[in-house]
Amino acid sequence: xxxxxxxxxxxxxxxxxxxxxxxxxxxxxxxxxxxxxxxxxxxxxxxxxxxxxxxxxxxxxxxxxxxxxxxxxxxxxxxxxxxxxxxxxxxxxxxxxxxxxxxxxxxxxxxxxxxxxxxxxxxxxxxxxxxxxxxxxxxxxxxxxxxxxxxxxxxxxxxxxxxxxxxxxxxxxxxxxxxxxxxxxx
Amino acid sequence: xxxxxxxxxxxxxxxxxxxxxxxxxxxxxxxxxxxxxxxxxxxxxxxxxxxxxxxxxxxxxxxxxxxxxxxxxxxxxxxxxxxxxxxxxxxxxxxxxxxxxxxxxxxxxxxxxxxxxxxxxxxxxxxxxxxxxxxxxxxxxxxxxxxxxxxxxxxxxxxxxxxxxxxxxxxxxxxxxxxxxxxxxx
Numbered sequence: 508x509x510x511x512x513x514x515x516x517x518x519x520x521x522x523x524x525x526x527x528x529x530x531x532x533x534x535x536x537x538x539x540x541x542x543x544x545x546x547x548x549x550x551x552x553x554x555x556x557x558x559x560x561x562x563x564x565x566x567x568x569x570x571x572x573x574x575x576x577x578x579x580x581x582x583x584x585x586x587x588x589x590x591x592x593x594x595x596x597x598x599x600x601x602x603x604x605x606x607x608x609x610x611x612x613x614x615x616x617x618x619x620x621x622x623x624x625x626x627x628x629x630x631x632x633x634x635x636x637x638x639x640x641x642x643x644x645x646x647x648x649x650x651x652x653x654x655x656x657x658x659x660x661x662x663x664x665x666x667x668x669x670x671x672x673x674x675x676x677x678x679x680x681x682x683x684x685x686x687x688x689x690x691x692x693x
Numbered sequence: 694x695x696x697x698x699x700x701x702x703x704x705x706x707x708x709x710x711x712x713x714x715x716x717x718x719x720x721x722x723x724x725x726x727x728x729x730x731x732x733x734x735x736x737x738x739x740x741x742x743x744x745x746x747x748x749x750x751x752x753x754x755x756x757x758x759x760x761x762x763x764x765x766x767x768x769x770x771x772x773x774x775x776x777x778x779x780x781x782x783x784x785x786x787x788x789x790x791x792x793x794x795x796x797x798x799x800x801x802x803x804x805x806x807x808x809x810x811x812x813x814x815x816x817x818x819x820x821x822x823x824x825x826x827x828x829x830x831x832x833x834x835x836x837x838x839x840x841x842x843x844x845x846x847x848x849x850x851x852x853x854x855x856x857x858x859x860x861x862x863x864x865x866x867x868x869x870x871x872x873x874x875x876x877x878x879x
Contacts (some may be wrong), residue, residue: 508792510808514832520711521708542731544728545704548821554740580866585873587867592873602876629817631732633733638733650696653699657704659856670843677860679860686769687770687775689770690788
């Protein structure tokens with residue numbers, strides 16, 4: 508073993524690249540985020556960490572709703588743009604074509620192949636960031652990106668975020684709850 | 694737009710594949726998990742959702758510490774094995790060589806190139822799952838997988854989890870806070 512210590516830092520191996528949709532002052536806004544995951548199976552929940560000072564935080568606090576939109580790798584320029592520019596300084600409502608679902612106040616981006624519509628369950632104050640936990644109300648998806656009633660990874664071509672860079676999903680490395688059965692044979 | 698609704702489900706585009714390390718009844722245990730991300734920048738925090746009935750949950754509740762270990766794609770069989778078998782039924786302490794860091798009670802897997810050592814900050818009851826939020830106490834990493842004092846994605850070769858399958862990280866798709874500057878040129 509040749510381990511070294513790197514200090515305490517907000518590291519994660521790989522993350523999703525998403526656009527957090529929120530209405531702020533009645534207008535759609537999209538913010539790039541990667542600090543997100545599933546938070547619960549039943550009821551289905553997701554969570555996303557957002558800096559308290561962000562414009563998007565105001566919108567979620569105001570409406571108690573938000574969306575997580577999954578962009579495709581082909582739209583990486585628009586995706587990153589929404590992480591560079593703040594809605595406080597620039598109107599980002601026209602970067603995507605917005606549509607609304609069941610909760611009415613969570614804008615979703617048509618151009619993103621998958622959209623997760625959420626109602627806020629709880630926000631947890633962690634320090635610089637609030638961890639917004641949302642109950643999933645509905646998953647919207649492009650018909651062409653769905654297989655077996657679920658979003659298909661290859662068709663969706665989602666963007667992986669790691670080490671301050673975007674990546675595509677690569678080669679399959681095994682089936683979950685399956686390839687591990689080979690372990691005992693060793 | 695040709696969107697369809699898929700119902701409410703615990704979906705996320707891509708997730709990290711990790712091993713949650715926890716001492717349970719004084720013995721190291723490792724559980725495969727993918728529902729994890731960064732929760733806060735300052736102080737640095739990560740979170741992971743774990744089913745309340747899991748053996749690992751007992752260990753975190755008992756010690757108020759845990760680790761998130763990043764396996765390489767070459768070790769996908771061991772990784773998946775730890776998600777198939779419960780520590781309640783089988784001793785998983787020998788699947789990896791454990792070492793301990795600053796918090797003393799969070800076992801970490803030597804074979805994993807990156808290890809995130811955590812002290813429990815808060816657990817949030819979301820329903821079937823508890824969302825464990827941990828303050829990052831230290832990041833341990835294989836010297837060979839570090840570049841610029843951070844874990845290097847290509848050298849680490851972490852496993853992406855999506856659609857109940859494991860994947861490798863693929864081609865670079867752009868630099869964050871950079872490629873989006875091209876947007877205005879359109």
